[in-house]
Every structure is written in structure tokens, then in C-alpha cells.
Amino acid sequence: MDIGNLLKKDLEELCFEADKIRMDNVGDIVHIRALLEISNICKRNCAYCGLRTQNQELSRYALSIDEIGKIGKSVCDIGYKTIVLQSGENNHYDIARFSEMVAELVNNGIVVTLSLGELSFQELKLLKEAGTKRYLLKFETADKKLYEQLHKGYYLEARLDCLSAIRELGYEVGSGFLVGLPGENEDTIIDNLLLLEKLQCNMAGIGVFIPHKQTPLSDIPHGNIEITKKCVAISRMLLPKCNIPITTSLGEFGDKYQMFYGGANVIMQNITPQNYADKYQIYPKPKIIIDWAKDRERLEKQIKKLGRTPV
Ligand code: SAH
Ligand code: SF4
Numbered sequence: 001m002d003i004g005n006l007l008k009k010d011l012e013e014l015c016f017e018a019d020k021i022r023m024d025n026v027g028d029i030v031h032i033r034a035l036l037e038i039s040n041i042c043k044r045n046c047a048y049c050g051l052r053t054q055n056q057e058l059s060r061y062a063l064s065i066d067e068i069g070k071i072g073k074s075v076c077d078i079g080y081k082t083i084v085l086q087s088g089e090n091n092h093y094d095i096a097r098f099s100e101m102v103a104e105l106v107n108n109g110i111v112v113t114l115s116l117g118e119l120s121f122q123e124l125k126l127l128k129e130a131g132t133k134r135y136l137l138k139f140e141t142a143d144k145k146l147y148e149q150l151h152k153g154y155y156l157e158a159r160l161d162c163l164s165a166i167r168e169l170g171y172e173v174g175s176g177f178l179v180g181l182p183g184e185n186e187d188t189i190i191d192n193l194l195l196l197e198k199l200q201c202n203m204a205g206i207g208v209f210i211p212h213k214q215t216p217l218s219d220i221p222h223g224n225i226e227i228t229k230k231c232v233a234i235s236r237m238l239l240p241k242c243n244i245p246i247t248t249s250l251g252e253f254g255d256k257y258q259m260f261y262g263g264a265n266v267i268m269q270n271i272t273p274q275n276y277a278d279k280y281q282i283y284p285k286p287k288i289i290i291d292w293a294k295d296r297e298r299l300e301k302q303i304k305k306l307g308r309t310p311v
Contacts, residue, residue, distance in 0.1 A: 003190045006234050011226055015262030018233035025240040026265050030308045032299060033113065033245075034080040034292075035268040036071055037280040038063045042088025044117070046140075047150040048181065050212035050281040051088045057214050061276050062092045069101040072110055075271050078293050081311065082111040084136070084268060089117025099130035106131030113174070118162045121169075128169045135166045136174035138205060142191040146183045163199060174203035176247075179231060180223015181209050193231060197238040203266070204235045204242050207249040210283035225253045229262060236263030249283060260306055267303075269295055 006014065039062035042051045050058065063071075072083050083105065102112050114127060115136035124135070139159050141147050147156040167173050177192040196204050208223040228250055235244055245266035246259050270277060271292050278287065303310040 001237060003193050003234060003238075004186070006237070007186065007189065007227070007230055009230075011229055011233070011262075014230055014233040015259075018236040018263030019261050021236050021240050022244075022263050022265055026243075028307070028309045029265065029311050030260065030303045030306075031082065031243065031266045031311055032080065032296065032303075033082045033084050033266060033268045034075045034271045035084045035086060035248075036063075036068065036075075037087065037270070037272040037277060038068055038085050039087040039090060039092055040276075040280050041090040041092055042117075043091070044089050044154065045152060047152075047216050048178065048209055048212070048283075050214060050283060052215060055214040058281065059279055061279055062087075062090075063273075063276065065093065065097055065101045069104055071271065071273070072101075072105045072112075073108055075292055076105075076108060076110045079296055080110075080269075080271070082113060082133075083271075084113040084115060086115040086136075087117070095119075095123045095126055099126045102127060102132055103130040115174070118158065121165045124162075124165055124169055124171075128171055132171065134172040134174055134203065136203065136205065137163055137166065138174075138176040138178070138207070139163065139192075139195060139199075140178055141181055141184060141188060142177070142195040143184065143188045146181065146188065149183065150181060167199075172202035173199065174205060174243075175199055175201045176203075176205035176207065177231075178207045178209045178223065178249075179228040180221075182217060182220045189227065189231065193234055193238060196235060201239060201242060204239060204244050205247050206231045206235060206244075207247040208253070210249055210252065212281065212283050225250070229259060232259050232264055233262045252285075257302065257306060260303075260308060267299065269299055271295075 041060045045052045112132045113134040144156045208228040210222045244264045246264045300310040
């Protein structure tokens with residue numbers, strides 16, 4: 001597939017093609033995932049992210065393992081089937097105890113997805129043995145040099161090694177990248193898409209960079225929305241059976257649901273308790289009022305209105 005040529009096509013044309021491929025390969029279902037932002041503590045310093053350790057203006061929190069388990073069971077009772085536990089990269093949790101909580105959720109019929117950053121093989125193994133089904137770790141950019149500029153002291157190879165470990169351990173692999181990072185060009189975007197294909201991701205999340213005041217990239221404009229949408233559509237062409245979410249960052253712009261007609265088949269619904277959600281400022285988010293049951297009902301209605309089947 002000539003990705004350079006695809007990127008030159010009209011967004012509408014790409015979406016039309018991607019929508020057909022989506023229908024033929026993964027059908028009408030839209031998967032709703034409950035997103036629980038368990039902690040905003042992070043030891044890393046990604047140049048684009050508001051949770052970076054050097055942002056001292058952010059008040060930090062970590063839900064207790066018991067709290068996470070309780071919330072998981074409660075949202076399952078109102079219809080969520082998958083819970084995504086996401087946090088900054090930190091050593092806050094004892095992974096053995098965390099795994100016990102995961103195992104309990106899994107025993108209750110809940111599908112668990114984790115997005116806790118780069119963990120060691122041993123930690124990933126424990127969490128997999130506890131029943132975790134998927135792990136999300138975006139490579140963020142396929143450009144080795146750019147990766148190292150934006151993540152001082154960290155390396156793309158290590159990220160990719162971690163993704164290999166995730167695959168080897170039998171997880172469904174989620175990865176992806178950001179559109180609009182300073183220093184990227186069209187070749188970077190092509191390489192990002194090629195890497196996504198090479199990794200044969202089971203889930204591909206393409207986000208758009210949004211500047212955050214307390215980061216070194218505060219003055220950089222947000223990424224191009226049209227290019228981001230094109231990348232979503234092209235991902236569907238490259239990986240027909242993949243799960244492709246409308247990422248929360250992309251959802252901040254214009255018609256949130258447009259890409260359900262352009263290749264996407266997954267959406268995350270934030271279920272983080274309000275006082276914590278307000279502090280999970282990866283990028284500046286508008287204040288949202290979180291109501292588990294009402295939010296799910298509203299989302300299901302919206303998806304049905306689009307002629308799709310919420311699950
Ligand atoms: N700490 C973990 C998971 C939480 S961060 C990790 O980094 O993998 C989840 C995602 O937020 C990252 O993968 C990144 O792509 C996205 N993100 C961070 N800062 C962002 C920003 N300013 N704009 C858009 N997305 C951002
Ligand atoms: Fe931490 Fe993830 Fe943000 Fe990087 S992107 S600073 S690892 S939360």
C-alpha cells in the first residue's frame with residue numbers, strides 16, 4: 001500500500017473506503033470501554049504530557065488497589081464489559097497485589113486492559129497470568145531521534161522491546177502514535193503507519209497532540225485534525241481486523257463520532273471519580289461531569305442513532 005498516496009486523497013474518500021473495510025471485517029459493533037485513570041503519578045518526563053514528573057503544579061493522586069477493584073465491579077454491574085486501567089508510569093503499586101485485584105475482576109467476568117507504561121517482563125508476566133487481556137503502550141513516534149528528543153533518557157528500542165514482550169506473553173497488543181509532535185513531517189507519519197502495520201497491533205490508537213501549559217511544548221499548536229483522521233482511516237486499511245478507538249484527544253475536536261464512519265469501532269468512556277479525573281490532565285481537558293450510568297446510556301443511544309450496535 002502506498003501510504004504517501006493515500007495521505008493525498010480526500011478525507012471523505014478515505015473514510016468511505018475504511019468504513020467498508022470496517023464493516024466487512026469487524027461489523028457493526030462499537031465496543032465501549034470504561035476508562036479508569038488510576039493514578040497521575042509519573043516518573044517520566046515526556047515533553048508533551050501534563051503528567052510529566054517536572055510538572056510540580058499538578059497535585060498527584062493514586063487510587064488504592066481496593067478502590068480500583070470496587071469501581072471495576074460497580075461499573076460492570078451497569079453494563080461495562082471491559083475496564084481500561086491507565087496511569088502515569090510509576091512504581092506506586094505492588095504488582096503482586098495489583099495482580100490479585102485484576103484476577104478478582106477477571107473472575108467476575110470483567111475484561112481487563114492495562115495501560116501503565118513500560119513495565120518489566122516479570123511484572124507483565126504476573127499481570128498476564130492474573131488474566132489481563134490487553135496492554136496499551138503507544139510508541140508515540142517511529143522517528144528514533146524525535147523519540148529521544150521528546151523522551152530524554154528513554155529510547156524507542158526499549159519501547160519496542162516492551163511491545164515485543166507484551167506480544168510474547170500473549171496479550172492483545174495496543175499501540176499507536178501522536179499526530180502533531182514538533183519535528184515530525186510527512187515521512188514521520190508514513191513511518192508511524194508502517195510501524196503500526198509491522199507491529200500487527202490488535203488495537204491502534206491515534207491521538208492528536210494538544211499543548212499543555214506546564215510542558216516545554218506549551219507554545220506548539222495542536223496537531224492537524226484532518227491528518228489525524230486520515231491516519232485513523234488508513235490504519236483500518238492496513239489492519240482490517242484491528243480495534244480502532246476514537247481517541248479521547250481526537251474526540252475533543254468537532255464531531256466526536258465522525259470517525260465511526262471512517263474506520264473506528266471503539267470508544268472509551270471515562271469513569272474516573274470526579275475529584276481524580278480533574279487531576280488527570282495529560283492535556284488541558286474541559287471539565288466534564290462524570291455520571292457512570294447516564295454517560296453509558298447517552299453513549300449507547302448515540303451509537304444506536306448512528307446505526308451501530310453498542311457492546
Ligand atoms: N503513562 C502511560 C499511559 C498514560 S499516557 C504511557 O505513557 O503509555 C496515555 C497517552 O496519552 C500517551 O500514550 C500519549 O499518546 C497521550 N498523551 C500524552 N500527552 C498528550 C498530549 N499533550 N496530547 C495528546 N495526547 C497526549
Ligand atoms: Fe507519563 Fe505517560 Fe505522560 Fe509520558 S505520556 S509523562 S509516561 S503519563
